[in-house]
Amino acid sequence: MLEEKKKDLLDTCRKMEELDLVVGSSGNVSVRDGDHVVISPSSVHYTEMSLDDVMIIDMEGKVVEGHRNPSIEVQMHLEIYRNREDVGAIVHTHSVYASALAVLGEPLPPIIDEVVPKTGGEVRVAEYAMPGTSELGVNVSKALDGRSAVLLANHGAVCVGKTLKNALRLSVLLERACKIYHLAKQVGTPNLLPEDVVEDEMDLWDLMKDH
Numbered sequence: 001m002l003e004e005k006k007k008d009l010l011d012t013c014r015k016m017e018e019l020d021l022v023v024g025s026s027g028n029v030s031v032r033d034g035d036h037v038v039i040s041p042s043s044v045h046y047t048e049m050s051l052d053d054v055m056i057i058d059m060e061g062k063v064v065e066g067h068r069n070p071s072i073e074v075q076m077h078l079e080i081y082r083n084r085e086d087v088g089a090i091v092h093t094h095s096v097y098a099s100a101l102a103v104l105g106e107p108l109p110p111i112i113d114e115v116v117p118k119t120g121g122e123v124r125v126a127e128y129a130m131p132g133t134s135e136l137g138v139n140v141s142k143a144l145d146g147r148s149a150v151l152l153a154n155h156g157a158v159c160v161g162k163t164l165k166n167a168l169r170l171s172v173l174l175e176r177a178c179k180i181y182h183l184a185k186q187v188g189t190p191n192l193l194p195e196d197v198v199e200d201e202m203d204l205w206d207l208m209k210d211h
């Protein structure tokens with residue numbers, strides 16, 4: 001079942017590695033279809049992953065199809081879907097610059113015009129919790145409120161979107177913005193966007209989040 005979504009998911013996983021957002025089998029991806037979630041398997045390297053490895057679960061995390069274990073972060077994915085009707089897909093990466101900010105516990109402030117309408121404003125850092133725990137899901141959902149991206153303390157980043165394509169594109173954009181912020185900080189004090197501009201761009205996010 002859900003063959004198209006499984007193909008999209010596999011494709012997203014492979015691109016995520018090609019784009020250097022993850023290595024090996026780290027990070028994870030899911031896409032929602034009604035009461036079902038198509039999710040990447042646990043501990044399968046992206047280069048070796050096939051359609052057969054992709055898992056389908058229900059909203060309680062019960063396996064509906066597939067012979068692997070669902071991603072270790074299944075609780076985090078489900079918690080996000082439960083809290084956000086607008087979210088259709090989730091991409092969790094361990095990209096370098098976003099993870100570095102997450103290690104510092106520093107949010108990504110609104111510094112670039114092309115980013116704010118896509119993230120929804122400052123990208124917060126979710127409070128630390130062990131990978132794979134429900135607590136991580138709760139912390140991530142809380143920090144993701146009114147946003148499409150979040151940093152996970154000492155861990156990585158999560159981007160959400162209506163589609164897998166949007167969530168992956170945002171992961172690339174977030175990593176780029178985190179890199180710009182790091183570089184700017186190395187030579188001076190980054191200027192933030194004017195507050196009224198940020199408010200307008202946050203309104204844009206609100207208008208576009210369902211598309």
Ligand SMILES: [Zn+2]
Nearest residue numbers: 027131155156
């Ligand atoms: Zn992770």
